[in-house]
Amino acid sequence: MNRFNLNLAAATAALILFVLPSTSSAEAEYEAVPDEAQIERDTIEAAENALDEAESLATSISFAFDYLTTFMSEAHPPDFLTHAELKATTDRLDGVRSILVVSEDGAIRHDAFSFPAPNINVGERQYFQQAMTSNGLILGARVIGRTSGVPFVPISTYKPALNGVLTAIVDPRKLRDSLDWCRDVSASCGGAIVNTSGDIVTASPARAPIHDEVRQILQAKPERRGTFIYERPNFRMLVAFRKSERFPITVWASQTLTSDGMLATQ
Numbered sequence: 001m002n003r004f005n006l007n008l009a010a011a012t013a014a015l016i017l018f019v020l021p022s023t024s025s026a027e028a029e030y031e032a033v034p035d036e037a038q039i040e041r042d043t044i045e046a047a048e049n050a051l052d053e054a055e056s057l058a059t060s061i062s063f064a065f066d067y068l069t070t071f072m073s074e075a076h077p078p079d080f081l082t083h084a085e086l087k088a089t090t091d092r093l094d095g096v097r098s099i100l101v102v103s104e105d106g107a108i109r110h111d112a113f114s115f116p117a118p119n120i121n122v123g124e125r126q127y128f129q130q131a132m133t134s135n136g137l138i139l140g141a142r143v144i145g146r147t148s149g150v151p152f153v154p155i156s157t158y159k160p161a162l163n164g165v166l167t168a169i170v171d172p173r174k175l176r177d178s179l180d181w182c183r184d185v186s187a188s189c190g191g192a193i194v195n196t197s198g199d200i201v202t203a204s205p206a207r208a209p210i211h212d213e214v215r216q217i218l219q220a221k222p223e224r225r226g227t228f229i230y231e232r233p234n235f236r237m238l239v240a241f242r243k244s245e246r247f248p249i250t251v252w253a254s255q256t257l258t259s260d261g262m263l264a265t266q
Helices: 002-019 023-031 036-075 079-091 126-132 172-179 209-219 261-265
Strands: 096-103 108-111 151-159 164-170 189-195 200-204 225-232 235-243 249-256
Touching (some): 126 164, 151 172, 164 172, 189 209
Antiparallel strands (some): 189 200, 189 249, 235 249
């Protein structure tokens, strides 16, 4: 009888061990994280993907601006046809809410979103001033729309044939989505896009002070690509960056190397 009880107890214990993993093994599985080499590979890939997304959007907008410039400067269409073409072009650009044609004095001449164009002067806006004094496409820092009250990223260029500036009003989420690159895993990550003037175009997490600190480090780096470790007391973060060869922007992705990733947003 005693032998039977012992066998029964042993069988029961074996069944419990088979069905329920031990606390220590479960904890070990939960705490397992990729090594730093894997984190570096993932972060580099994220930076490359974010740059590809930004360059793809900028290229589409640049082609659209060239087309619109030819259309307006050669066809000299009436205002209502110009508005219709601006609207149709905007609808073909994913993430673009509107396209503005701005005179050299800052007055909005045409707006794809509304007809007639609103009586607004954007001459003091930084994105307009940068476009007037620079060559090529300028990705400006995020601003708040005067009439909509909604944030947007301005992508602009000066067109001599129009004696004015073309500006695409871009939804910040279009550029930020690729920076939220590890949202589905238990990691703290992010990134940002910065222009050559040092302005942060968009970032994830938004408005985190750490982005400004990383930006200052990158401005001092002559390399066009690379990785480095950003450190604070009790905090380490790997940063992978890529400087575009086609547009005046730098993109970086980051992932924490410490358990308390929340420090990255403080």
